Structures are given as structure tokens and as C-alpha cells.
Amino acid sequence: MSAKLAINGAKPTVPGGLQKRWPPITQDDIDAVVAVLKRGILWGPMEEEVIGLQDDFAKYIGAKHALVVNSGTAALHAAVVAAGVGPGDEVITPAYSFWATAQAIIAHNGIPVFTDIDVDSMNMDPAKIEEKITEKTKALMPVHVHGLCADMDTINALAKKHDLKVIEDAAQAVGGKYKGRNAGVLGDVAGFSLNGSKNLPAGEGGIVTTNDDEMIDRARQMAMFGEKVVPKGEIRLYDAQIMGFNYRNNEMADAFCRSVLKRYDHLQDLRRKNCDYLNTELAKIKGVRPPEEPEGDVHTWHLYKVRLYPEQLGITDIHVKRFRWAVHKALIEEGVDMFEWHNMPVPAQSIFMQKNAYGKGEPWTGAHASQQARDMIYDPFDYPVTVDMFDRSFCINPVYPPNDLKLMEYIVEAFHKVFDNLDEILEFSKTITFPTMPGENRKI
Template structure:
């Protein structure tokens, strides 16, 4: 009969404390930060580490320009502003993303227009973009969700046909590739996040990348108080040309990220090794749908998403969300840190339901926006279905190896070997963490 499930009081499969944290911080990282402190220059628009990191990341992505920022959220805003998005313009955004993607559009007083995802890739569905384009549309933001690049050829062709810019949210995609080109170089402009969870971690921080000198200059203004760059030796005139923020990073972060960047490819390789093992082993359980692996792109797996098919497990009449909660809770109790990464489409968030970003209903009723825009989470059924039927795993990152993945696979086999005990019991149709 095998061992009792941990959620039912049995022994956990995965021993406590064996999953290591992310990021991996080495002596080199510490020396790099200490070097900055010894140098005594801890900030500056043209400071040594910032300038070097901009050059190195531009080289890594194969683009002409890079700006380091103090967050991915600020980098996303700089992209939207850089592409010339203005009050009342519309920008296409996938319904499945972190809301910072849409927030960047609102920061320009512009209007996010959401598009549902492809049920296989979980990325924006290119076949659903054109029906959302109006005479106000200015740009399409694509999000390489969890590290898998979007269908860029199709999306770039739509953008070209309608005269739109394509902006990449590559927050999850440091080192991802589409047809041998790196994320960050797949559209007109891109952003990355350097938040501590990311494949290239910096604590907080971000990048803007582009080949377009005008977009670069406008993005730079957004990051630097709206002021133009002063040629070396000239006096700063303190003269803002446009809205701008202080989106600059500090030198300690830049030095740390430069040091981490030297190991990015190796850490991505380790993630992919972990994921390949999981995908091979979990793929043997017929109700588990592992992430797709299109042959023309490289996924760097910031997050590993696992989808469940109750019918394939022999439970065609159980609601997929009930089934998923039961399995997720049982796995969690076994010591597999499976979790949600968001739970409903971004247009379902309060700000879109209330149609109010700045007070008084702005930007939707500021006079420049198209009238009658409304948001309903139910308009994005594929995003909803994905959330209902799936959960994610973060600990595939490169601090962990196949020893941990093997424990995970054992836990999946244990739970899927005793499914009847949990999926037919309504007490497990909700998040259960207590026993973990």
C-alpha cells in the first residue's frame, strides 16, 4: 500500500532544509561590492560599475544600448515612455503577467488593453492581438512568461503591419533565446528585472535594452529627472524637458550584478539540467503537463509551471481547481514547495475594476482615452483555466541539483499513487499549508 501521505499524517518525502536558497553569493560577489566601498564612489549617472554593466549587458544581449535602473518596474516604465507612448494611447498587454507590466502603461497616462494567453505556451496569444488593435494602439508588450520567449515572428509581423512598437518584458528571461537571438533583442525595446529572485539577481534593479537611439534617449530622460545628458565638463543646467524620475541604481548593486553575470550562463545551465530531469520524470505521470519546449527557442526557466489534467488521472468529474488544490496541498505537505504565481488575470485586479489609477477615474476618463473601456477577468478564459489547473516550482534554480529533484519526483509519485485519498475529499479543495 506504500507510505501514508504527509498530508494525512505520514512522513514527509523531502527532508527539511535540503533546498538551498537563491541567489548563490560567492566570495567574488563580496569582493566586487567591497571594491566599490573601498573606491568610495557609491552612485552616479556615469559611475564606473554602472557604465561597465550597461556595456556588458548590451553586449550579452547583442544590442547597442542599455540603461541600468533601480527596478524592473522602473525599467518597464522607461520602455513605455521610450517608445513614445502618450496620454490616451493604448498598449496591448497579456492578461497573464505581474501587474508592473500594465502599470508601466498607466504611468504614461495610457490605457492597457489585455489579450488572453496561448493555453500551451502561457504567453500572449498572437492570434488574439489584432482584434484588440484600434486607431489608438501604439505598442504591444510581450512577456516571456517564466523564461519562454513569445512567438516573436508572428508578433513582430503584426506590429509592422499596424505600425506599432514591440516592447519585451523580459523580467524572467535573462539568457533566453528565440531563433538564436537573445531576449532583450527580439523587439524594439526590452526590460529586465534584477530583483533577488531572478535568474540574474541584484537585490533590486533592472535593465532597459534597445537598438533605437531615439527610444534610448527618451528612456534615459525618464530615468534621469527628464533632464538631457550633459556633455562631460559642462555645467548641469537643471532643465527638465519632460516628466522624469530618478530610476538610477547604486554602484554596489551594479558591481554585484557584474560579478553574477559572469556565472549567469552556468547557472542557467544548471536550471535547465534540473528542469530536463523533472520534465522527463514527471512526464511519465500521465495527468501531468510539463512546460512546452518549442525547438526554436531556449527557455531559461525562471519558474517551472506544472499543469494537471484531472480527466487523464481518471477524475473527469472533479473541478480542475479542486483537483489542483488537493494535489498542490499534498505535495506541499510532502515538502515540495509548489505554489501559485498569481491566481487571476491582471485585468481582474481592483485598479482595473474600479477604473481609477490617479483619482477621478484617470486615465480612463481624462478626456484623451477612448470611451467605454471596461475590464472583465472572464474575458480571458485561457488565463483563468491555466491558473485553475496549475502551480509553480521555484526551487529548480541553480543552487539546487538533481539530488533535490529526485526527492521531488518521489513525492509526486507518492501523491499520484494515492490520489483517491485526497482528490475525492473536499476538505483538501483549498490551500492547505498547516501540515507542511
């Protein structure tokens, strides 16, 4: 019998050349950047584009303040400092994120304490937070992962009960909503990313948002070498008061981002159309679980993560991770652009396993670190829901516009082809190699 799948030499399902790049760039975007170059003012904390982007973005999400910085990581670092986190303070954050979330805590000598995720939303599981709170806990730092907001009512209630600040990692969540309220104003302070891969791209960039006057002042100081920022026209004091950095962005990136923001809702509508189609069609395939959007929330669909359940197909004699990788590789051969978006819990990364960020074991050995921080062991298998999610999941990349339903239809066709030919997948699964996590000693 002839092979049906591209892994065995059949023709790939998705035609080459159909997939477009992100972001789509219009003449208006180009004109906006050229206008900056013609004006000749390329940077400055009070210049036209940075102030314009701050105002436009604050208005877009309904925040009192927005501060533009040069990355999402910088935004989160400034937000952590704005929330008052300092040496030895503990911040509770999910084991599933980009490591920049935890990095922002360590960057001010804080100690990240991780929780496992909720199986449905893949966000921080609020039921697992309270057991991690100690007298050193200063803040909770949920991540709106993939663009779906964390369970903020429960998180805020816990914060209120224990007198903690809430810092939103909203890097992936521009336009996301929780029970009708916008990401970025759901806690005390938030950090967004404007990296070129993000739904609202500037190339590189980030934004801090808050409704708190003192917090925004501290964030501004962080972005300006630790100096107090004086109003435009006043003489700069050159007097650093706290540890700060040059976190300013440049006018070209800000002008580009402002231009994209003008049509952001339209771009999101197109992205949503693709994801709605995939949600409906992939749910029809036994063993495939598309991501979910709870009623009343708005997902930004920054990342589209699918999970596989071979158990539902009666496949129990190979490890789920081996099955997933076989399907993953087979779909890539069919022409579907896919990636993992991380492959282990953040606490499995070497910096945590070795508990050494700056050398000499800092910040876990610093004068302000508690005995608990000194004794803390980051064990990736303390986060079984996160590990299981990694085992069985991958992201479909091109859900962004200008890709449209034509490409989505081919992607669904590729899934059908693979799941209709599981005999080929099972044979293929015996031959493949794939990365495993440090310390992974299970038989895979």
C-alpha cells in the first residue's frame, strides 16, 4: 500500500509559498516612520511619538498612565520595581511563561516562587497560590498566557487578603479582556511587549500601565537611569536616586507602533476569524484539543496552542510526548508551520536548577534572602500540569493575518490526513528523536 503521509514521501498538504509573514506593513506605517526621519528627532522621553503612543495606548486600554520602554522585559522589570519588590522579596508567578517574567523579579534581587498552571486555561492556578505565600511574599505576578487573561478576580482577592501587589505580565495580551475588563488594568501595574512577533508590534518595545500615580513615577525613574524625570523644558538634575536603566524606546519604533494601533482592532478581528475556524474544525478530530476562550473573556490569540490526547484514540502503549512529537514532525512535513513555545517549566531552566543568577548563588544567598529562599529547591516535577501540557502540545504559527481561511483550511486538512493515518504515525514514532527536559528520567 502506498504511503499517505509526507513523512513517507507523499505530497505535502499545504502548498509552499501560501504563508505570509507577520506583521503586514502598510504604506501608512512606512509614512509614519519616514515622517520621523524627516523631522530628525530620533529619541527623547518627551518627544512626539513616544508621548503619542503612551496617550493612545492608555486610552485604548483605559489606563490612567502608560510608559513606553524598549522591551517587554524592561516593562516587567519597571513594573516589579513600581510594585515595591526589592531584595529578598518573594513574588509568586506561574511555572509556564517565557522566562522574562521571572527574570524581571530576579533583576531586582527578588525571589521567584512558582506555581503550577490550571489544566484548562494553561494560566496560573489560583488554587495553588495560597500554599506558597510566606511573610516574605510581596506580590503575585500572573501571566496572561497566549493572550488569555488569568483568573484575576480570585488572584486579586488573594492579594487583598494577604496585602500583596498584583503585577500583570500582559506581554501577549494587548486587547485581551477578563469579564469585560481590559488586560493592563486588572491588577496594580502591568507590562506589555511590543516585540515584532507580538500582536501589536513596534519591532522592539514595551509598555507599563497603571492607574497609580506613585507607581508610574517609580517606573519612569527605572526607565531613566534611576533619575527623577523632570517635565519637558525643565533642567535635568543628573541625580540617580535608585538603580535604573536606559529603558527608553526610539521615535521610529513608536511611530510604527502607533500606526499599527490605529488598525489594531481590525487585525485582531482577522486573527480571531482564523482561530475561530481552527477551534471549530480541530475540535472535530478525536484526540485533538484546541485552546479555549471562556465565555465573557476576549482571547488575543497571540499563540495558538493545541494539545493531543492519544488516550482518547486508545493509544496508551507509547508515551504521550513521543506520540505528540511524531504528529508534530509529521505535520511539519505536511507543510504546517509549528513550534513548541518553550519545552519545560521555567524553574527547570539551568539558572533555577543551579540557583545562581549573578554568581555566588545570588539572589538566593543575599543578605535579605529568607532561610526558605536559601533552602528552596526548584524541581520541575513539582509542576505536573505544566509538564503534562508540554508533553502533549505544540503551537500552530500562522494564525495571524494576512493569512486567512484558505491557509487554515489546508492546515485542518493536514491534521485530518495525519489522524486518518495513525498507523504511519505509530511506525514513525519508533524512529524519531526529540529534546527531553533536564532531569527527565521517565521512559519516553
